[in-house]
Amino acid sequence: MARPPPTPLFVLRGSGAPINTLHFSCQEPSSALLFSGSGKGAIHVWNLHTRRAERVLEGHGGSSIVWVNTIGSKETLISQARDKRLCTWNLSEGRSDVTQSIFTGSVGFCQGSVMEMHPQRWLLAYPAEDMEELVELPSGVPVCSLKPDAKLGMLMCVKLWQPDGGCGPMLLAGYEDGSLALWDVAQRQILSRLTTHPEPLLCLDFDPVGLRGVSGSAERAVSSWVLDGQQNLQLRDTVELVNPGISQLRLRMDRRILASAGWDHRIRLFSWKKLKPLAVLQYHTDTALCVTFSDHKDSRLGLMAAGSKDQRISIWSVYNDS
């Protein structure tokens, strides 16, 4: 007899709007934070000890937040919203100032992606009108724009990553026509393209060590693909789901667990090695919009957060025992 599925560790209520995006900042366990971006333009900073919202940041004029992330420490925040703007915030010493504001021009749902290139220098990819823009942070110097030649439709999701062996950064991008493209940022060209879904590709995550990724769409399946030695994307197996639609896929830092947020209100967990289904977490009463894992240094403290259209954030502790 299998164990009954776990229940949430605790639930954060009070955002008053659908939770679109979540981001943990738990480098210092004593002051672990969770950032959440709501459908009404508010960014909540939740203290995971008091389990209360420490602050609420409003800087996007009430338009829906698409993505939040931190760079460096929990003091610098990036937020992206549907008011076509991307802001960086300075949150140090109780401040809450917008230090930089970039006009993106994108009204889509595509989230940005950020990666540390050198100490204290980050590369940010964000969607612009029918192309991706890359800028360097914190200077804000534009690096390049990547515009596909063929008509692939709207950009749906991106993921920046740095391959081993000295090559420049790579970018994985999912498009509206269900295809996935691997961009070489330095050469500004697509190295490989793969049609993974018949429907628009909604989310993806990638494991730069195992060179393996997964993507989700509006169908009943999660596709997994690999990057071979010749930088070609190749389709691997798919995992069938009971209900269609995946909002987000996230791989845990230790590369053991994959989590998916589904339109069927459920969070699913898979083992990363074989994509074996491990658990179906039923708590939310509306579409689960996002799921993310914490960046605790001590993996036993690790948390998972899921946000839903039902305005609640559920916090879970799963497979932390070993």
Next chain:
Amino acid sequence: MEAQRSETEVRLEVNRCIRTISTSRDAVEVVASLRTLAGYLPDGPHARASASEREEFDRAHYTMVLKVLVGGLHADWRQRLTSAEHTELWGAFFLQGPPDQALLVIMDCIGTIGQSSGQDKMVDILELYLQNGRVGALLWSRCQGPGSPDSPQLRETLLGRMVSLPDLMANRLYPHNRPLFLSAQYYSLLAQEFKFALDKTCKALKDGQDCSLRFVAQLLGKTCVQGHSEHLFKDLVPHLSASTRSDMVWQRVCWRLMEDIPDRWMESVVTGLVQVVTGPAALARILGNLVVKNKKSQFVLTHKLLLLQYKYETCVLRTLLGYLAQDRERRPLLIQVLRALCQAWSSSSSVRHTPVEQQLYLSRALLLCVSLLSEAELQELRAELMQCMLGGMQCHLDSNVVRIRRIGMVVGECLSSRLNTQEARLKFEYEQDEETKELVSMMDPFPPEDAVLTDSDDELTPYDMSDDREMTKSAPPRYIRDCLEGLIFSEDPTRVELSLQAAEGLVRKNPSAAREVSVELTKVLLHLEDKYSTPSFLALRQAAMVALAVVDSIPVAEYLTTEFYSVNYSLRQRMDILEVLALSAQELSKPIAEQGRPSLPPSAAVTLVDPQSVPSNWRQVVEQRIQSKTRRFGKSGAPAPVTATPNRYASVAGFFFFPLLQSYDRPQVTFDLLGSDHLVLGRLVHTLGLLMHLAVNAPVATQMGRSLLDFVWAIRYHTDQVVRQGVLFSVCAVFLSMPGQCLLAELSDHLLETRAWLADVAEGDADADCRTLAMQALVLLDKSLRTQLEPSALDLKS
């Protein structure tokens, strides 16, 4: 002339020494004589005799000398010897002369003298004898030369002593037996000596010397037939298997050894060997083509182990059939075995009259055989296999036992996939389990050595995911009438599914509303077809019907029991009716109180010491502490006082029970209970037995028991084992539930006959369950008879 003289000289000298030893009281004289005799031993400081003298001594005088030595066990001179002298002049005689004579004298001596220091001495000598590898020397002495010159009596005695040494010793020495004489140790020592003798034989053969393995083979055979093959082969077979791998001489020695085993012991040797040896190749190296040459071993290997016995592991089957398949000369035997297996598998009588385990065994062997066939052979045997498959599947699928049906399906699938490489293959829907998987795996003749693949994901144990169902758009019905409507009129699969899912809950939540529509809803449910492949359709439908029968027992039970015998129902529906009746009766007979109160977890059973209560003495304090620290699993610490609740079933049992007995003997066009529909009959008898069992203590139990006994009496010799099981189950239920005095009155006429019938079944039925049930019934009957008869017997006495 020379030999003649030395013979006389030896005789004279030995006789003189013997006389001295047995009569003289002078220790010095005796020691001198012993020294002289020791001169005839092959080794040692005193050895001085020539080869011919020694030969003469060994032949004619050795046993005599040993006997004299044994006779002098208690003589004075022995006390005077130092321990070194003792070993040299006394023990050495037993360990250096011809080992066979020594063994016989030692064992005779231990057997004749009782427990004493003398016996201890001899046991010591025997231990030394075994430890010094004298048994190996004995075996080797018999291997030399073209054949053994012994008389048959001597050989038999020697074999007997060697094989049953542990038994003899245990009998004589109890309770002071030595560990070396325990059978596990002794036979592994014997295995070592076998290795030694065979090794020497191989070397001698390579040197061009003639050898005979007859004695060794006889010893092997006799050891096996006395049931010690396991201990013996455990050490011996791996050695044989390893030695024969590269050495042709070794192989020939092994083959010869096997061929020399007398027929009467062949079976136990071969059976023991097949079970221990790993893999067909090793068996072939050890046995050679014995199966072709020796009729007895052929019978055992190709008939007895496969068709008459069924206790062996699958690996034994693999070894055996693989061995038959390996060689061109043995190949025809494989075909012959396959034909025999086909015949047995497709015989309906064997399906009906042999235990399930045997059929499983047979099916494994059949599939293994088929998997070993080459394409050409397959083409040749195609027609026969096809016939076997069709006939066998028919009689397997006809069976009432799920396991047999499943075996039929799996074997059918496997055979058809082997026969038709391209064309249509059979495909059945059956539940996979260990058994079917194992059967299917038989089609792969060479399983990977390490079949257990370690799943690296195993560290992450999945949680229960059974709740992960498809989301539904529409809302489930909230009232029982909506639900009923949904089931009757809806063409919408989701609505039907939701209604079905909600039905049980709605019925239980609002019993009064459910009573208004109970019969109608039951009717709808009973006739409901699984049009939309609703997941777990049967379970949901059944749960709803059970809920209805519980909430509104009498009308629903009346309806269901009437419908059971009416026309135009499928067997499935009739079985459903029976299941629903049984399950609802079960639920009704449970106390109601338990439903409201969830059972407490075990930890809650720990009672804390009440700080308020002042314990009266220390003993109580200790007692309380022990109680508070003791966790009791399963049973709560102190059994809660049982509150009496009315048994809801008792009052309605009759409505469930009697209508089912009304018209079983009136066959209809579509339903012939006592004829071909024995599937339903088996279920009916089971259900009746259950209904009877649940009615224990109910007033109506006596009448129910009487009717049930009448009913099952007529069908107690039914050919179908499921029916017979049901009959026996019912009988047990009657014995359990019927009040004792009524039972006696009821049975009075049939009592002896019943007992005889039950005893007969307990002893001779082919089905294991039937036998156990019959045994159970006998015990119950005896118990209730005893309680009934004893008080009256006492009355008579007083």
